[in-house]
Amino acid sequence: MLVLSRKEEQSIIIGDNIEVKILSIKGDTVKIGISAPPELKIYRKEILEEIQKANIRAVASSKNLKDIILGKVREARGESNL
Amino acid sequence: MKVLSKHFGEIEIEEEHVVTFEKGLIGFEEYKRYVFIEFEKDSFVYWMQSIENTDLCFLVANPYVFKPDYILDVYEDDLRGIYAEKSEDLMVFVILNVNLEEQKVTANLLGPVIVNTKNNRGVQAVSKINDYPTDYDITSKVGVK
Numbered sequence: 001m002l003v004l005s006r007k008e009e010q011s012i013i014i015g016d017n018i019e020v021k022i023l024s025i026k027g028d029t030v031k032i033g034i035s036a037p038p039e040l041k042i043y044r045k046e047i048l049e050e051i052q053k054a055n056i057r058a059v060a061s062s063k064n065l066k067d068i069i070l071g072k073v074r075e076a077r078g079e080s081n082l
Numbered sequence: 083m084k085v086l087s088k089h090f091g092e093i094e095i096e097e098e099h100v101v102t103f104e105k106g107l108i109g110f111e112e113y114k115r116y117v118f119i120e121f122e123k124d125s126f127v128y129w130m131q132s133i134e135n136t137d138l139c140f141l142v143a144n145p146y147v148f149k150p151d152y153i154l155d156v157y158e159d160d161l162r163g164i165y166a167e168k169s170e171d172l173m174v175f176v177i178l179n180v181n182l183e184e185q186k187v188t189a190n191l192l193g194p195v196i197v198n199t200k201n202n203r204g205v206q207a208v209s210k211i212n213d214y215p216t217d218y219d220i221t222s223k224v225g226v227k
Contacts, residue, residue, distance in 0.1 A: 038158065039157065039158045039159050039162075040159075041157045041159055041160075041208070043208055043212070044212070047192065047208055047212060048108060048208065050192065050216050051108045051109075051190065051192055051193035051206070051208065051216060052108045052109035053109075053216075054177065054179060054190045054192075054193065054216035054217070055107055055108055055109045055110060055140075055177065055190075055193070055206075056109055057179050058140050058141065058177045058178065058179045058190070059110075059137075059138060059139065059140060061141075061178075061179050061180045061181065061182075062088070062089075062129075062139050062140060062141050062180070
């Protein structure tokens with residue numbers, strides 16, 4: 001991993017068209033501005049981790065559900081006519 | 083071809099119904115081929131069964147049934163990956179999570195599953211709307227009460 005020290009308002013350039021700028025540092029929070037082509041996917045790592053956890057839970061939760069949900073969906077459909 | 087499914091035993095499926103996720107699903111990247119099995123006739127809920135791993139089966143649903151204002155806002159890159167050309171070709175699903183202890187069914191609105199019906203390519207995208215929850219409560223719609 002490349003490690004660089006930066007101050008507020010200083011930037012890092014990645015490749016030809018990505019700029020990462022330190023906008024502000026307050027307490028334990030660093031505000032980062034990223035200028036990058038719109039097709040580049042950028043998200044907080046926690047978002048991916050959250051989805052991964054939800055996927056793992058979903059697989060576990062689909063165990064033995066068939067009959068339980070089947071009945072309930074019918075019930076719900078009857079009530080709300082979905 | 084014959085596939086062993088988690089909930090229905092051995093099922094016969096046509097190769098043309100297999101949906102390929104080149105990147106797999108988030109956390110399950112190694113499994114790339116799935117079939118969608120209707121929960122019941124004309125249901126908005128489907129089993130999404132891996133044909134490479136019998137134990138890998140998700141319950142997914144059409145989000146517009148319980149959240150008509152759901153916005154599909156994802157990165158171009160994800161749509162290019164499934165060669166999406168027209169939005170009419172796309173089917174959108176959200177993965178459900180059933181918590182029996184809490185008698186609750188939730189939907190993951192943050193990581194929609196998008197299928198291009200023209201070429202059976204699929205992707206699990208990350209919504210650009212970061213405040214969409216992974217556990218949107220839909221208990222009253224598919225209730226487990």
